[in-house]
Amino acid sequence: MTDWTEAQNWVGVRGDVSSATTLPPATYTDAEYFEQERLAIFGGGWCGVAMVDEVTAGKVIVREVAGVSVIITRNQQDQLRGYLNSCSHRGTELVEQDGPIDKVLRCPYHRWTFDLDGTLISTPLLDRDAMDNFNPDDFGLRKVRVDLFANVVWISLNREVPDITQWFGDLGERLGGYGLERYEMRSTATFAVKANWKLLTENFQEYYHLGWVHPELAKVSRVDDHYRYQGPGRYCGQTTTPVSNGDNGEWTGLQNASGLSPSDAQSGRHIALFPNVMLTLLPNHACTFILEPTQVGQSREHISWSTPHEPDSEDLKKLTDFWLLVNNQDIEICEKAQRGIHRGRFSGGRLSPTLEEPLHRFYNMLADRFEGIDRCPDGDRE
Ligand code: FES
Ligand SMILES: [Fe+2]
Incomplete structure (x- = not known):
């Protein structure tokens, strides 16, 4: 290989x-190359996933990047937020498709509930007293980098890459007049x-x-x-x-x-x-x-x-x-x-x-x- x-x-x-x-030529035809490319290019840096108009307040979208499912929404301050699409209780998929969202994200399984900043705010019926070392703060949603550029919502699964304005260099300035x-x-x-x-x-x-x-x-x-x-x-x-x-x-x-x-x-x-x-x-x-x-x-x-x-x-x-x-x-x-x-x-x-x-x-x-x-x-x- x-x-x-x-x-x-x-x-x-x-x-x-x-x-x-x-x-x-293998970069267009080879399935093994394609798998490596998903990780190196789509999982390894910024990639565009939606138009900004698709993620207005009160909406949530789900996108798959490099085989990873990501939820994108806006918090109460209207800031974009991205999370891995998996509940921190036992891993269940939180959002299945694009749609409206309430002020919280609720897991369909046991109703653990997260605010739009990803903080775990409710764990119904959980007998916390019987659990050792359980701190809800450790069980928020896992964040994904998300940003806007040219009216496109971009995400990066890689923490190491530069921020989006550096990624595109002088382009933001070039497009500024529009x-x-x-x-x-x-x-x-x-x-x-x-x-x-x-x-x-x-x-x-x-x-x-x-x-x-x-x-x-x-x-x-x-x-x-x-x-x-x-x-x-x-x-x-x-x-x-x-x-x-x-x-x-x-x-x-x-x-x-x-x-x-x-x-x-x-x-x-x-x-x-x-x-x-x-x-x-x-x-x-x-x-x-x-x-x-x-x-x-x-x-x-x-x-x-x-x-x-x-x-x-x-x-x-x-x-x-x-x-x-x-x-x-x-x-x-x-x-x-x-x-x-x-x-x-x-x-x-x-x-x-x-x-x-x-x-x-x-x-x-x-x-x-x-x-x-x-x-x-x-x-x-x-
Ligand atoms: S898996 Fe989400 S609340 Fe149990
Ligand atoms: Fe053309």
């Missing part, structure tokens, strides 16, 4: 993009995709395929108007400046966010947040993709559209229809890529240093996590 924490497995992607290879906290989720869609999650984010990171796979998008986001958009931080990105109107006003019906800088007001930002979130930001909306690996060759893609102003329903439908058209084209090509890599016994390839540099950056972030190197990639050279 390959031990993917060993540096020798990643030599191909190291060095300069002009000489580097694509990822080892005022994303004012955006609300207006529509969602979920797709089961027969491709490894990495193929979806890699595809998002390059515009090499734009003209051939997306004839409609290529009029809005023209190949010649793409530039790299990467500072020091764990993300890969490009910008389309200026973003064009397209033939049919596909996205222009909605009202722009207020107070945008001249650059933000005329750009489309396409940012892959490491590891599993993709964000497209246009002046009047955000489209966020959260990737959930399900099997080595299969993923679930959760898409949401958020806008700073309440949209007209027809304009919103026009917008989401446009992105769904583009997304279906992406899914189709990624599924072909998965099949070719797997069934065509692909043995590895090379990247365009100009059009596919973000992939090289992504491969190196991935390799760093496996090798236990805590490193934030540098920004682009001018």
